Amino acid sequence: TIAFGMGIDKPDIRRVVHYGPPKTLEEYYQQIGRAGRDGLASWCVLFFKDSEFTKFGSDFYVGLLSEEQRKIQESSRERFRMYCNASSDRCRRVMICDLFGEKPPFERCGTCDLCKLASSGAGATRDFTKEVRLICQAVSLGSGMLKSSVLPIIKGTFKGSGTSKYIEPSIAVGMPGLASEFQQSGVQESTLKELIPTLVEEGFLWRRAVKIASSRGPNCDLYSVTEKGSQLVDDRNAPLVILAPPQGLLEQKPLKAEKAARPKKELKSAGVSLDQVDDLNASPVILAPPQGLLEQERLQAERAARLEKARNLAGVSLDQVPQAELEAGDGPIWQAETQMVQLIAQLRTTGQHEKANARETLLANIFRWRDRVAVEMKMAPHNVLPDHMAHSVAYSLPKSLEALVQIGVRVRTKELHELLANDVERLGLSTVAPESQGSAGVGEGEELVVQWPSGIWNPPHKWVGAIYKPGAKGKLPPWEVSYTRFRQGEHPEAIAMKQDSGKAIQVNTVIGHLSEALMQGRSLDMSRFAELAPSLTKAQWDRLDIIAAQLSPPPSDVCLDKDFKQKDFLRPILGDKVDQDFATKTESDRQDEAVWYERIRLFRLCRCVGFAPTFGPSAKRQRLA
Secondary structure: OHHHHHHOOOOOOOEEEEEOOOOOHHHHHHHHOOOOOOOOOOEEEEEOOHHHHHHHHOHHHHOOOOHHHHHHHHHHHHHHHHHHHOOOOOOHHHHHHHHOOOOOOOOOOOOOHHHHHHHHOOOOOEEOHHHHHHHHHHHHOOOOEEHHHHHHHHHOOOOOEOOOOEOOHHHHHHHHHHHHHHHHHOOOHHHHHHHHHHHHHOOOEEEEEEEOOOOOOEEEEEEEEOHHHHHHHHOOOOOOEEOOOOEOOOOOOOOOOOOOOOOHHHHHHOOOOHHHOOOOOOOOEEEOOOHHHHHHHHHHHHHHHHHHHHHHOOOOOOOOOOHHHHHHOOOHHHHHHHHHHHHHHHHHHOOOHHHHHHHHHHHHHHHHHHHHHHHHHOOOHHHHOOHHHHHHHHHHOOOOHHHHHHHOOOOOHHHHHHHHHHHHHHOOOEEEOOOOOHHHOOOOOOOEEEEOOOOEEOOOOOOOOOOOOOOHHHOOOHHHHHHHHHHOOOOHHHHHHOOOOOOOOOHHHHHHHHHHHHHOOOOEEHHHHHOOOOOOEHHHHHHHHHHHHHHOOOOOOHHHOOOOOHHHHHHHHHOHHHHOOHHHOOHHHHHHHHHHHHHHHHHHHHHHHOOOOEEEEOOOOEEEO
16 A cells, blocks of 8 residues: 555565555555565565556546646556566566666666576567467457457357447457367467467557446456557568567466477577478567466476376376366365375385385275175176275275265265274274373373263354464365364264365364364354364363463463463473484374374363363273374
């Protein structure tokens, strides 16, 4: 905001983030000048859409300005727009200096994102002839075209504009042929979208802001082809054009090598390999790729790397993974197929070979059961239990029949439930949560455990340090997703096995999500929560209560601290061995720690939300490792 730009004078601001552009480049320069006044490296991040600049020409922003002032602001706004859409053949610091009539002592600063792109080689110029010609052909069909209409016309899906869905005759005649050319070209749709601002700057397109009836000012852009753009459409031998790729294209799938004829001298100067040339009469358009395209390409390379890594993992079968997920290197079935193998590999890496062997045996037994049932019922094995569902079950180790039903196991569910219960016990994947702690030093009162309220319980207050943070891209945070599903009746084990991503999570993670809901002051069915929450005896509670008082004498409460450290509670119980390296701990030590950490988290949860426990008798319950 203007107030921020004018009022902040701190020397050590490390990052300035704009969510949307200011009105002019001068305003932007003044605001980012708050960063790094101590001379240390700082980041300036700007999120914007190209269309956002148009609104600043409305009467709301310039209605009180003189004609001369309007022209000055419009000029600065357009230069700022060019600044934001610049490709890797430019330097942002040089562009700012140009605005103020300064001549920098360098051609490139070497520190802005464009200079770094150029030095990495990712922003090298490319042949965008096909893409630019398609865009210019589409725009030339109309008398003035909205950006949102260009891509539908190229694809042949344009349904008309306005409430009447009017289609200009020239568009109706030219669109089928253009769509056919697009389908045969192999051009990426996202590449076309990213190139449009670049083509305005390079003179292929002309953009003007227009006012729609009853509006307060210019609120949309219309595009027309320039003489340069028309020449490219009409003359296949139009002059060579060299541009840098827009940032938006760098996230995209790498462009396939394209063969286009061009004069040898121009090809060499543009850095184009002659072994890609088969016709020296065509005229290419060589541009530096937009940054968006380069970013898309980077992500595509990461997806390809994940796919290659998965193919090399022993035991991973990608036969059942849909093609779309294979290409994306991600997806529900992809995650389920690879997750179990990665868990086993991690167990072996940390020296837990017995657990790894047990998991492999369990998974093999699940598949053997499936194959036997398939033969008996004359069904395809995948219809009895899909591969990815088998992997999720072996990963999350559900104990309840209800959870198996909720994730979609429909064939002989009770048999699978019994198999899991028997194998988990036989293979040592379960432990009985110890009621007595032996060396831990708890004695009397162990038969008494925390009694949870029946039905819905409303916390008296939420944790004083609770902060609600939305999930990625404005979605619900993971804890709230689990909480919502739990409120709708899903079993925590079903929630753990059936994730939107396909990547199962541990049941304890779901318990942690529900605990976070209580921390946030949300009501919860505590009788259902208690089915899987760790048991906590009166002796254990009293022990933890004493430790809390020692760590932070009343009236302060260490449990309410944001920097709460569980190990501070565990050390007085299990001794200094908790500080040993994980690899040197015995399986028994690891198990003891895991059980106590669950109890410490539950103890803290109760303290943070104001739950005053009562205690009563309870039988031992078996818990999964």
